[in-house]
Amino acid sequence: MTTVMHVLPYLVAAYVFLTGCYGLATSRNLIHAVGCLAVCQSSTYVLLLAVGYRDGATAPVFSDIKPGSRPVVDPVVQALTLTDIVVGATVTALLLALVLQIAKRHGTVDPDELRELRG
Amino acid sequence: MNGWILAATVELGGGGAAALWGVTTGGPARRVVAQNMTTSALCPALLLFSQGYGRPAYVDLALLLALLGPVGTLVFARLLSDDLAAERPSAWALTWTAAAVGAVVVAAVCAATGPGRAMAKLLVIGALLISGNVIASRALSGGFRGVRGG
Amino acid sequence: MKRLRLALLALGGAGLAALLVAACLDLPGFGGRSHPYGTRAVHASLTRRAANTIASVNFDQRAYDTLGEMSILFAAVLGCVVLLRQARDEHRAQPQPAEVARPVRRYALIVLPVALVTGLYVIAHGQLSPGGGFQGGVVAATALHLLYLGADYRALERIRPLAVYETSDALAVSSYLVLGLAGVLAGTAFLANTLLPYGTFNTLSSGGTVPLLNAAIGIEVASAVVVLLANFLDQAVEIEEEHGS
């Protein structure tokens, strides 16, 4: 159990990243593809937070506990993940805006039918 | 380790798996109902975690989920109203069961917290959770019948 | 072509998967005790009397990252405004009023102020308890859209003077930058948290400039999300293409 537990979170992150890539590559709908990109990104959250986790520790927020009374997890990765989530949300929004324009100009959101740029 | 976390794990595992099953299979109606049930499954789990970890500060998560979960369901109810019009999903038995679970969990956590500001917050969360859940179910079963262009 | 893609995907995915799995086995075990940067960050946060270490990292120790994060949001919203502008061959159609079941409408109108207050609470307590400008800002902005969900789009448009939100978005970004530049002018460093007293631990005014930067982010995010959703709503509800074009 413990050896599995030592790598499981990381493996889940890697799995989710690759799954998202698979969905992205085989997607038949650009809105779906943007959703898959969001799935890819959620793997980075899991990886970062798993890296900063510490057994039996709690959040380094001292509004309701005394500093030093309990071990705490790594706050830096949490700050990084926060930034990452903002990035993810904004990129999703921007890409969806582009998809909307593609739908208008090409009349389709199926990547297989977009045949303008090639060669 | 304590019973709170055990209860939360059971709630998370059972409710989460059921919600995931519901949201990935069946017709549109069943899926939105399952999406709505996610809130009622996960929000009590968050309350139990807060109690289990001994961190009242974590209650804010449950508060936000109780607030925003139904809003998310309203989004689907409104923007999928055409798809749902045919089926008029109603799952009142499920809705009231989920509401009862929420009420029990809130009551249990309240009892453990004791009276005070923290308890008031918990009661607000409970009220939001149950009313949000019920209203979202109502919205799904024909709450947006007349929505066309707007 | 499709077969080639699947072959590449299988090969590339397998290679990357092998690499990642091998790397995972070399990682320090999950839940380990060694976090040198994290330990330093907690210590630094306590010396600046910020109760929420994450807020201290975000708005003090690594405030420069948050500047970049805020600019990403600002740039993306500006980008969406530009990308979702009304094109030459489009016009606006007046949205029709919607019929909403009465309990749903009542719920939306009651929860709206509750959600707004919650958003403000989450922003204000950012440097003490979990939360902060980003989280609270999104909640506050989402709250406004209950008007669309519970009533109709015209009701939302009445309380949403878009120009005001765009301006406050930009002004919040500017004030974050100006707070940073104040450090340079005072001769210390960009975004240095040395201008204000650090206050008492675990109170709303503790942490020096942390609450100010936090508030700037809160305003920025709330306005930015409103503008962002407004552009998508306009597209989905109002803007129509000319027929026959």
Next chain:
Amino acid sequence: MHHLLPLLVAIPLLGAALLVAVGRHLPRIAAEITGFVVSGGTAALALVLLLNSSPPMVEWVGGWLPVGGESVGIVVVGDGPSLGMAALVSLLTLAALAYSWRYFDEPPRGHPGAFTALMLLFQGAMCGFAIAGDLFNAFVFFELMSVTAYALTGYRIDDPKAVQGALTFGVVNSLGAYAMLMGIGLLYARTGELAMAKIGRGLDAAAGHGGADALVLASFVLVLTGLLVKAAAVPFHFWLPDAHAVAPTPVCMLLSGVMVELGVYGVWRVYGTVFAGPGGIPAADLTRALVTLGALTAATGAVMCWYQRHIKRLLAYSTVAHTGLFLVGIGVLTPQGDDGVALYILGHAGVKAALFACAGVLLDRYGCLDEHTLHGRAREMRATAVMFAVGGLGLAGLPPFGTGLGKAVTEEAVGGPLTVVYVAASAITAGAVLRVTARVFRGLGPRPEEADADLETSGSEEEPETTGPLRRIPDTMRMVPAVLLTAALAVGAVPGFGDLVARSVNEAGSGGAQASAQWTVHGALLGLASTALAVALAGLAVTRPHWTAAPDWSRPLRRLQSGHVGDYVAWLLMGATVLGVLALPAVLGG
């Protein structure tokens, strides 16, 4: 002085924010002047800092100076290469803003300053990435740069190609950025640090005598994937022609002139600071990976460039080819190679931006970018013709252009058979540009026959970027390419400039070893040879079109550029695997 380093980011961002805040009430010209002043001010600041960058500066943002060697803050680095890139970014932004002066497409209603504000954000992001000394901070500015670039690429929403190219760009680059972030996460797990120099030391300490392990290899592959996607190395390059061919011309100037090169710069910076130690990736493995990918990139870019008829796409592929040359140059890991690439990037930025500017003139005058349709139509545009031809010669590395000097120094550094790659890639891309000049501006040779319509993007139906087709070309649109070409010439022609660049590059990296970067007879002869080859190729293409028509073996290569975002994602995964295989001996050997 070092306190001023973050201002390179803060000033353009503040300018952009203020433009948006008051933009509603501002006439368009005021918005453009503001953009000009802010961008120019940043450029001046970058130049002043650059002149004071010896010895290199370091600034801890927020005043979190290290205590006992440990800090919790973010470090920014002000050395020759970083400030040089920041100065190049700022000057090129200034040139692009000048080029778009008043004539560029109608701004969105109610947002007269939106385009200028996005350009300023782009400038700030690129400056921030250039001076980043902290790996996560580099990621943040990398993302800011990408997000702004997506929006700018899709700026002309009426153009179906523009929005498609922008989406492809967005998806592929975002995925690359997430890969990079995973790499950063792995490095943080191993070392618990985020400042690049600290990570490097942490890797060395963790490795002991063992050398690299799978974790180091994986993080190396993931971080480099992100950077190489930006640098458009084969097989991560597919997004580049799709995006660069459709972006508005002033944006193309920045994308091709400096953003792609920032990817190369990132590879150089990250390898040199993080992975160069005994705990990282051994030099031989990096050289193998970068030289292989670089040579492939140069070859693919050159071949694809030759067979284009869409002029902007042609220029975009020439950027791909040149990025390959840059990667080979930094891949050999010699001080001289670094100096050569630095000079090459400076010269290339000027030449390529000028060529895009001339292509933009064609687009706005004729509403068309197709070499075949435009055949002989642009005879009247003498000045543009001369500049296009001079740009082509600059691309070939004709002495004394900066590109020529950079190419000569790099060729000397890489030596041996790789010299052939340099001569061939630069000659073929330049030959394609000269061919366009001869056909479009002079009407030489027979009109080419139509073929393979399903294999190519023709560019015959493009919308001008101005409110309507221009009757008269405004002076700014002609002055900017002229100035850029002069600058590219000056990089190679001003005596002592090469040595100056070499000194400031070597002071920052290369382990302090000094090399000189001067014209040699050998280098000049190679430059002349490339030029002669380019002219000969162009002449052959114009007079005997069927000799140089696309042969059958090039069809599969052209078919790979399918415009399908799923294909590009699959190639990205494949590229990461290839990179891992190329660097695998680092782990097996240890």
Next chain:
Amino acid sequence: MDDAVIVVALLLMAGSATAAVVQRDPARQALVLSVLGSVLAVLFTVLQAPDVGLSQLAVGSALTPLLIMLSVRKVRRRGRPEDGGAK
């Protein structure tokens, strides 16, 4: 015991992520993505990152689904007048 919670949350997250990729219809995917958002928030809570959990809740439970659904609606609405009107 703590580990068991984390394992359950991780597996749920992996399951939702897979489901989100496998659902090819964007509207159905949006439903799964909103579940994924909530599950991620719970996972962050058990990884002791309440700040991140709050962010994820704010973004994932209402904002992202709203953006996706509005896009879906726009794309569908575009399709309709052409089918009905043009022919």
